[in-house]
Amino acid sequence: MARTNEFRDKKVIGALLARIAENKRSLPSPCRIMEVCGTHTMTVHRYGLQSMLEKAGIEMVSGPGCPVCITPGEVHEAAIRLVTENENVILATFGDMTRVPTHLGSLQNAVPAKGSAVKIVYSPEESLDLARQKSNKEIVFFGVGFETTIPSIAVMAKAAAGEELSNYSILSALWLIPPPLRAILESGEVKLSGFLYPGHVSAIIGQEPYTFVAREFGFPGVIAGFEPGDILLGIISILDQIREGRPRVANEYTRVVRPEGNPVAQALMREVLEPKDACWRGLGVIPGSGLKFKAEYSAYDTEVKHDLRITARGIDLPGCRCGEVLRGILLPSRCPLFGKKCTPESPCGPCMVSFEGACLVHYKYRGPKS
């Protein structure tokens, strides 16, 4: 049933690319498509689709779809301060988060206070297990993510509240995908022909939250899966929408994404969290683009519990241009630091750290001079 090979079949990919080239010929150039999701960026480069699509007249640009990347430096710095300035704090987070450079260094290089530590986890659930096992330690889960991850964080807060765990809280960096799409379209900084919507965010939120893109901006978009065949099918849909003059929210990932999304996950998010205006790296403050814990869950909100008062500005470290990469206005290879001062071994910004970061993906699959 996984049958992923069939979505990667050479003959199928060749036929899809030929169809794209043929459909593109009748359209005014250029045709530039933003892959909103970092995992799409990975597929595009891993399978060499970028250069094949360029030959067919399609330019792919990366967008803001890397949660590690768009989390402002000030939030990462708050996490560093928690473990360096407080004793007996265990800060649990995803691996990528520990390597993001800030004015205070990174979590990986931070020297924790006595009894404190940074612990890499794969799932939010591991952080809750830590709180259950280590009652003499304060466990902080530094939870970052889009709608794909947010429901699991809501489950953690509910479980912690249910068990009345007093040594557990969540430093949340929770981002919603539709609001930055509006910000990108309104700014008009990058001339785009369509959006490739993230498949697994869409599995949670469904199709409706994107409808404003077609309705208000007359702009095509498609929900796509993560195999090469999925992405190329999505691009064919965008070209069809342009040709027919009928922009909509198409869904080419029906095997995973239902029109209504995942109602269980949506209900959990609504129960535990509420929208807030949030500051994104590179994009600044976007209305209603983040989530925070509702008052009844404030005991599990690290910002409230530890009185953090984070003021995010979303500005890069000197020289780093991740913000522009995340807005889709700078190709990673055009950054003067790319492949020279900034490499995966010694990253200058988060886009070279995260496995979904556009700079790391370019470096990995196209080389330091890509």
Add this chain to the structure above:
Amino acid sequence: MCLAIPSMVIEIDEVHRTGKIDYLGTKVKTNFALLDDVRIGDWVIVHAGFAISRLDEEDAQETLDLLREIAEKS
């Protein structure tokens, strides 16, 4: 973080809504709190330890048929 490849459910603890999936031959602990009525043998998409969606076999077949149709026409 995101296992974009579908995985099969192989163990379920219905009380805790947790269990295990087979991800490319590896057993991975998974939380099923975000899906109702998960059964052994279901194919799911797992993200950061949580199953977020169930794979629909008919829809998968339709997409594969479409891909084959395009390949045959070329």
